[in-house]
Amino acid sequence: MDSEVYVQIVHRKKPREITYIRLAPDQKKITENQMKARVLFGEIASEAHGEKFTRELPPAAVKVMEKMKNQQIGRTEKKPKWMQVLFPQQPKKDVLRALGITETLLMKESS
Numbered sequence: 001m002d003s004e005v006y007v008q009i010v011h012r013k014k015p016r017e018i019t020y021i022r023l024a025p026d027q028k029k030i031t032e033n034q035m036k037a038r039v040l041f042g043e044i045a046s047e048a049h050g051e052k053f054t055r056e057l058p059p060a061a062v063k064v065m066e067k068m069k070n071q072q073i074g075r076t077e078k079k080p081k082w083m084q085v086l087f088p089q090q091p092k093k094d095v096l097r098a099l100g101i102t103e104t105l106l107m108k109e110s111s
Helices: 032-047 059-067 081-086 093-098 103-110
Strands: 007-012 018-023
Touching: 032 059
Parallel strands: none
Antiparallel strands: 007 018
């Protein structure tokens, strides 16, 4: 079965005690940009191997904080909900044109 769904049982004590079921986070669906960010994070953190504490944070955390500050790794724009449903993959411009959807219409919808 290709589409497996996992659930988690969550027991939370604060602000009030409650137990509920939720869908488990799906780590199979990470984007390419998330993957790049995770690899970069690991590479930067591994550079701090063997260093001594100089601040209140571990050396790897300090190095990651300094090097990844204000760094953007290929941000993507979120498509309107109707477009996500109709076109799970990025639609080609000729397909949009055939449907009578122009780029100016898309710009108005996304803002």
